[in-house]
Amino acid sequence: MNSRTQSSCVLTNSSTTITMPSTSDTTLKSTNIQLKVSLEVPLMTKEQLYPTPSMKDNIPFDVEFDLRLIGCELIQTAGRLLKLPQTAMATGQVLFHRFYYSKSFVKNPMEYYAMAAIFLSTKIEECPRRIRDVLNVFHHIKQVRTGKVIKPMQIDESYHIAKNQVIKAERRLLKELGFCVHVKHPHKMILIYLQAMECNQESLSQKAC
Incomplete structure (x- = not known):
């Protein structure tokens, strides 16, 4: 019987860990390969x-x-x-x-x-x-x-x-x-920075995002 493991994404503040699935035709035991994405380990060189x-x-x-x-x-x-x-x-x-x-x-x-x-x-x-x-x-x-x-x-x-x-x-x-299609957008962080700088104008927020 063929088995297929499920993939998942784990997000942290400093990095993104993406769990990639590995399939096997002979065993039901799942195997995961983790790809860590951070400033030190970028998506591209x-x-x-x-x-x-x-x-x-x-x-x-x-x-x-x-x-x-x-x-x-x-x-x-x-x-x-x-x-x-x-x-x-x-x-x-x-x-x-x-x-x-x-x-x-x-x-x-x-x-x-x-x-x-x-x-x-x-x-x-x-x-x-x-x-x-x-x-x-x-x-x-x-x-x-x-x-x-x-x-x-x-x-x-x-x-x-x-x-x-x-x-x-x-x-x-x-x-x-x-198959690494996870995208972490900066929009939420931009809004947090604007609030921290007390720049709460709606027009500025829309332009920044």
């Missing part, structure tokens, strides 16, 4: 951060920066249209950035991985949306950006191709991140 895979493929830094910016804007706009909480949009943007520190924009189309990132983030943040809704929203955004007449997405061959590409992108994103 300096070598991974620079030069990036895209830079190694001769994409200038400013062009890569623009691609990252466009991808995050797409995720933010799509999240609003999908009526997602801000946390889900931020998680999608973090996953998007992490992926492109592992893979290049040259071989991995930005739009598909933006869709995959927000689709995955809706599951992580427990506000799931259908992949069809994600595709429809990105189709709408593309029409608006290119100045085309707004038309609903047709369920045809191109739709099924796009759907399969997003599913493949989600799988590859998970694989490249080693």
